[in-house]
Amino acid sequence: MCRVVDLRQAVLAKNDASAHQLRAHLAARGTAVVNLLSSPGSGKTALLERELLRARQRSVPVAALSADLATENDAARLARSGVPVKQVLTDGLCHLEAGMLAGHLDGWLPDDTRLLFVENVGNLVCPASYDLGETLRVTLASVTEGEDKPLKYPTAFGLAHLVVVTKTDIAEAVEFDEAAFRANVEQVNPGVEVVLTSARRGQGTGVLLDRAMAAADGVPVHSPVMARQSHHHGHTHADNGHTHAHPEATGPMAHTHP
């Protein structure tokens, strides 16, 4: 016979469960993940090179994992800092998922790692939906990308714990309107900190590392409005953040929902 069965399951419940598990597993060994999201060419790698060098100078054990569709160029650049670096090729997949990340860390990530920087696939759409078990999510935009970037990609900017502007050394040449950019960020993510950086001139170098260290030390990170939807269905939902999902406990017969 034909019947309608209530499932009430978050579509990304499995990823959320993997992310939750990975976050707990890494926290237990003292490692925090920083998830870096941006468009291709925003200067993630250049900024990260600076931050990794700074971390090394401060004797903070860090590592970096870079995800790209193809080539190992980014990893080669990051490796110059002398910290452990791994390149992940997604073979065309537009984003990383928590389970994939966990697989790549297994057997590679040094035990004493305090911070793991994950350079997500250059894309402001798809990676935004996937919690990787990060403690700090950072969304970057370069001054060349236009002040309305946060409005065009509201999920990526709306779920960020920190927003970083890159390439400020050419801000004047491209007539970057900082006030408009800040207002647009505020519209989709009220209260989030915006940091201005120039990897070339060294402006803002170390701020990302400071924020990451603070988050790793347990200082509460910014709580984006978009990650704070009030829920009426208990624990089956797809939000990024500090909630759990239990796909194994949900099902057509497992629960009754109010």
Added chain:
Amino acid sequence: MHEMSVALAVVDQVTEAATRAGDVTAVRSVRLQVGELAGVVPEALAFSFELACAGTLLEGAELVTEAVPGRARCTPCAHEWAVGMPPRLTCSGCGGTHTELLTGRELQIVDVHWEDGGPTHAPTREPISEER
């Protein structure tokens, strides 16, 4: 275009639920709630869903998507508004930033329409009282 990953996750979860139920012979339709701020394009999802269903128990199943508009509420002044796209998450009444998002981030399988082996299994569908 992560809609293919989303579609595969839907097929995976429905297949698991059907396997648990034991005697499902075909899935006719799947109803999804997709929030305005979920970051998923319904048309791309529908396209991917058809491909993801091929060769599974869901082959030929219809995907019914319910769009959920984004709504927010200002905690201090209690003003409620439709956030729109791009969303405005600061209060349109008092300009405040202590906003609660009420709806819009949903990406959820609501229910599934399937064919099974008949009423003999009805007793097993009693809810297990895990929550209350």
